[in-house]
Amino acid sequence: MATKTVHISDLHHEHKLWSNELTFQKEEIKIFKNWLAEISQKNTATDIKMKVEHFQNQFILHNEVLDTFLHDIKVHEQELEKFAQENEIAASHARFTDHANFRDRVETQHSLYSALKHEFKAFTSEYL
Template sequence: MKNYVNIKHIKNLNNDGLRGIAFYKQELGILQERLQEIAGDNTAREVQEKIDHFQNQLLIHENYLNELKHDIHANDEAIEAELLTTGDLISENVAAEHTRIRERYLNEEKIFNELRHEFNRFAADWM
C-alpha cells in the first residue's frame, strides 16, 4: 500500500516559490539596468571584466529561475493528476519531488542574494 501526504502545505509552498521566482526575475531586470548604467559610464578593463562576470551570472540565474518555474508547474500538474484518483492526497514520490524542487528554490534564493550583495558592493564602487 502506498503512503500519501496531504497537499495543502505543498500547494502553498509551490505558490510561494512561484511568487518568489517572479520577484527575483524583477530583481534581475533592475540589476541588469544598473549594470548597463555602470557599463556606459566606465570603460576601464577591470570594470568591463566585472560587468561581463555579472552579465553571465544574471543570465545563469534567469535560466535557472525559468527552469525552477517549469519544474514547479510540472509538480503542480502531477499533484492535480493524483488528486483525480485520490481526492485530497498525493503519493510520496510526488511529495519527494516537491521537496527536491523546494530545496533547489531555497538554494537559488541564497545564491541569488549573495550575488545581489556582491553586485551592490561593486555598484557602490563604480556608480
C-alpha cells in the first residue's frame, strides 16, 4: 500500500483545527471542574462524592492527554515551519507523509471526550 502524501498547507490547516478543538476541550473542562466543585459543596453523600472524584480523575487524565497532543502538534508544526524556512521554494510544492497517526489519536480523543462529556452532563443534570 502506498503512503499517502499531502501538501504542507493541508497539514498546517489540520494542525490549527486540532489545536483549536483540543484547546476548547481544555477550556470546557475548566467549566466542568467549577460545576463539580459546586456539586461537591451542595452534596455530602458518599455516593455523590465518589462520582465527583471519578469525574475529577477523568478531567485530570483528559487534561494530560490534551497537553500531550497539543505539544506533539506544536512540535510537528515547528518541524514543518523549519522545513519551509530552509526550503522556501520547494515548500509550496513538496509533499509530506500524511499524519494519519495524529488524526487517529485526535479522533479517538474526540470520541472519548464526547462520551465523558455526555456522562458528565447526565450527572450534572441530576445534581446541579
